Amino acid sequence: MFVRRAIAIAAAMLACAVARPAHASPEDVFGFGPRTMAMGGAGAALGRGFEAVWGNPALLSAERQRELNLGFLGSVFDLRAPDRIDYHPTAGSFIGAVLPVPFGGVLKDRVTVGLGYFTPFDVIVRGRILYPERPQFLLADRTASVAVQVALGVDVGYGFRVGAGFAALAALTGSVLVATDASGRIGTTVDDTLVAAYGPLVGVSYERKGYRAGLTFRGELSGRFNVVIDVRDLGQIVVPPLNISGLAQYDPMQFALEVARIKGPWHVVAGVTMKRWSAYPGPIEATVRCPDIDPDTGEPATEPCGALVPAPVNYSNTVVPRIGVERVLEPARTVSMTLRAGYFLEMSPAPEQTKEANLYDNTRSVFGLGYGIELKPPMPRLRFDVATQVQVLHPQTHTKEAGVSPDNPGAPEVRTSGFVFAGAATVGVGF
Numbered sequence: 256m257f258v259r260r261a262i263a264i265a266a267a268m269l270a271c272a273v274a275r276p277a278h279a280s281p282e283d284v285f286g287f288g289p290r291t292m293a294m295g296g297a298g299a300a301l302g303r304g305f306e307a308v309w310g311n312p313a314l315l316s317a318e319r320q321r322e323l324n325l326g327f328l329g330s331v332f333d334l335r336a337p338d339r340i341d342y343h344p345t346a347g348s349f350i351g352a353v354l355p356v357p358f359g360g361v362l363k364d365r366v367t368v369g370l371g372y373f374t375p376f377d378v379i380v381r382g383r384i385l386y387p388e389r390p391q392f393l394l395a396d397r398t399a400s401v402a403v404q405v406a407l408g409v410d411v412g413y414g415f416r417v418g419a420g421f422a423a424l425a426a427l428t429g430s431v432l433v434a435t436d437a438s439g440r441i442g443t444t445v446d447d448t449l450v451a452a453y454g455p456l457v458g459v460s461y462e463r464k465g466y467r468a469g470l471t472f473r474g475e476l477s478g479r480f481n482v483v484i485d486v487r488d489l490g491q492i493v494v495p496p497l498n499i500s501g502l503a504q505y506d507p508m509q510f511a512l513e514v515a516r517i518k519g520p521w522h523v524v525a526g527v528t529m530k531r532w533s534a535y536p537g538p539i540e541a542t543v544r545c546p547d548i549d550p551d552t553g554e555p556a557t558e559p560c561g562a563l564v565p566a567p568v569n570y571s572n573t574v575v576p577r578i579g580v581e582r583v584l585e586p587a588r589t590v591s592m593t594l595r596a597g598y599f600l601e602m603s604p605a606p607e608q609t610k611e612a613n614l615y616d617n618t619r620s621v622f623g624l625g626y627g628i629e630l631k632p633p634m635p636r637l638r639f640d641v642a643t644q645v646q647v648l649h650p651q652t653h654t655k656e657a658g659v660s661p662d663n664p665g666a667p668e669v670r671t672s673g674f675v676f677a678g679a680a681t682v683g684v685g686f
Contacts, residue, residue: 280398280400280402280422280424280476280478280504280506281328281345281347281373281398281399281400281402282309282373282402282404283506284394284398285328285330285398285644285677285679286298286623286644287306287308287309287310287371287373287402287404288304288305288306288309288324288326288349288351288371288640288679288681289326289625289627289640289641289642289679289680289681290303290304290306290595290625290627290640290642291306291309291310292623292625292642292644292677292679293579293581293595293596293597293623293624293625293626293642293643293644294524294579294580294581294595294596294597294623294625295577295578295579295597295598295599295621295623296528296575296577296597296599296621296623297310297513297515297524297525297526297577297578297579297597297599298310298311298314298471298511298513299311299458299460299469299470299471299511299512299513299526300460300467300468300469300513300514300515300517300524300526301467301469301513301515301517301522301524301579302314302469303317303318304318304322304324304351304353304369304638304683305322305324305351305352305353305369305370305371306351306371307369307406307408307418308351308369308370308371308404308405308406308420308456309371309404309422309456309473310458310471310511311418311458311459311460311469311470311471311511312369312406312407312408312418312419312420312456312457312458312471313408313409313416313417313418313458313459313460313469314408314416314418314458314460314469315353315367315368315369315406315407315408315418316365316366316367316408316409316410316416316418317367317408317410317416318353318355318367318369318408319355319364320353320355320636320685320686321352321353321354321355321685321686322351322352322353322636322638322683322684322685322686323351323352323683323684323686324349324350324351324352324638324681324682324683324684325348325349325350325351325681325682326348326349326351326640326679326680326681326682327346327347327348327349327679327680328345328346328347328348328349328373328677328678328679329344329345329346329347329677329678329679330344330345330346330398330675330676330677330678331344331345331675331676331677332344332392332394332395332673332674332675333673333674333675333676334392334394334395334615334648334671334673334675335671335672335673336390336392336613336615336665336669336670336671337669337670337671337672340390340391340392342392342395342396343377343395343399345375345398345399345677346375346376346377347373347374347375347376348373348374348376349371349372349373349679349681350370350371350372350373351369351370351371351372351681351683352369352370353367353368353369354367354368354369354370355367355368356368364410365409365410365411366407366408366409366410367407367408368405368406368407369404369405369406369407369408369420370404370405371402371403371404371405372401372402372403372404373401373402373403374401374402375398375399375400375401378399378400384499384501384538384539387539387565387566387611387612387613387614388611388612388613388663388664388665389613389664390613390615390664390665390669391613391614391615392615392616392617392671392673393538393605393614393615393616394616394617394648394675396503400424400425400478400503400504401424401425402422402423402424403422403423403424403451404420404421404422404423404456405420405421406418406419406420406421406456406458407419407420408458414461414462414463415459415460415461416459416460416461416462417458417459418456418457418458418459419455419456419457419458420455420456421453421454421455421456422453422454422455422456422473422476422506423451423452423453423454423476424451424452424454424476424477424478424504424506425449425450425451425452425478425503425504426449426450426451426452426477426478426479426480426503427447427448427449427450427479427480427481427482427503428447428448428450428479428480428481428482429445429446429447429448429481429482429483430445430446430482430483430484430485431443431444431445431446431482431483431484431485432444432446432485432487433484433485433486433487433494434486434487434488435488447482452476452477452478452479453476454473454474454475454476454506455472455473455474456471456472456473456474457471457472458470458471458472462517464518465516465517465518465519466514466515466516466517466518467514467515467517468512468513468514468515469511469512469513469514469515469526470510470511470512471510471511472508472509472510473506473508473509473510473511474508475505475506475507475508475531475534476504476505476506477502477504477505477506478502478503478504478505479500479501479502479503480499480500480501480502480503481498481499481500481540482498482499482500483496483497483498483499484496484497484498484499495543495546496543496544497542497543498540498541498542498543498544499542500540501537501538501539501540502536502537502538505535505538507530507531507532507534507535508530508531508534509528509529509530509531510528510529511526511527511528511529512526512527512528512529513525513526513527513577514526520582520583520584521580521581521582521583522580522581522582522583523578523579523580524577524578524579524580525576525577525578525579526576526577527574527575527576527577528574528575528577529572529573529574529575530572530573530574530575530604531572532570532571532572532573532604533570533571533572533604535568535570535604536568537565537566537567537568538568538614539565540565541562541563541564541565542563543562543563544562545559545560545562546560566610566611566612568605568606568614569606570604570605570606571604571606572604573601573602573603573604574602575599575600575601575602576599576600577597577598577599578597578598578599579595579596579597579598579623580595580596580597581593581594581595581596581625582594582595588631589630589631589632589633589634590628590629590630590631590634591628591629591631592626592627592628592629593625593626593627593628593629594625594626595623595624595625595626595627595642596623596624596625597622597623598620598621598622598623599621600618600619600620600621601618601619601620601621601646602618603616603617603618603619603651604616607651607653607654608653608655608665609653609654609655609656609659610655610656610659611659611660611663613653613663613664613665613669615651615653615671617648617649617650617651617671617672617673618648618649618651619646619647619648619649619675620646620647620649621644621645621646621647622644622645622646622647623642623643623644623645624642624643624644625640625641625642625643626640626641626642627639627640627641635684636684636685636686637682637683637684637685638682638683638684638685639680639681639682639683640680640681640683641678641679641680642678642679642680643676643677643678644675644676644677644678644679645674645675645676645677646674646675646676646677647674648671648672648673648674648675649672650670650671650672651670651671651672652668652669652670652671653665653668653669653670653671654667654668655667655668
């Protein structure tokens, strides 16, 4: 009884460190920064300022002035299956910077470094493990993670720009040791380490006669947590290592292709983002795993041990269409105002939940609106951007197969729907 209690305490301590299974980062859900949010998540052909680090690093090279940006993002969730499931709202801050590199000669005004940073106010990363049978939306906690991007853009001339950098997410690794001490009492030792997971960002753009085409590659980005509970020195009692592990955040490999009209007061952008969700392994990993070495022979294990393995999620690749528009107004020589609007259709990669699991993820129609104002010399160089976004989850009905227990919370069928409301604002100072 005492041994079971010690193991339970260790698991409870671990549960405090991580939260609900999730996939995708806040920038993949909303877009990175208010301008991107307002314009349907577009950025590969029309990115600007620190937002271009995520949208298309190549477009950083179009920035000629140093700028520091501060801001915030907030969102609330109204998700139903069919009753409302409560989720914590997201609230966090932006920090962005654009720094042209003062090279001379052929590199003058051609190289710019950009930094984008988002951090929630209350967590570093959230990824709690729940029973897959429990009704849950994978969307809500996808926005609860620190996100960092750093990139460099270069104007190579003849209308071409290239850029590269990396994105980073928080991940967790560690161990929990349950063992007897010198006095014969059972105790626990917890050793957790917060680490970073990295993914590449690569972009290219081409401009000609007032039009620009942009292509951005974003590599797979996995924020994994893996903590092993190891039970030792308990005499005749043998407990296998318990792996508390899974994916707290996951961005699939993706390509964003866009074309934009950039000349004149009207700017229009359209494009698609292709996401390789078929590589997503699922949020949960096996708790007990077959040993690599046979404990009886000391040789590599060749026979299966019968350990349970989570069912595959069977996600599909998706294509996300986007469109955005902005109208630039100049009521005075030192003032520029911009009205923005956009839309994108985020197709769900998740299949219908016909078996025991109830991991919901609906297709979403996302509408954005925004406003910006910029002061120019001789006024102080200030820029203010604000955006609001409404995400409408398309209703979906999940019908269970005949073999699923009638006690399953999703049986015999359940209809999922909901809304997500988000807003963001940033202030930029040029210097």
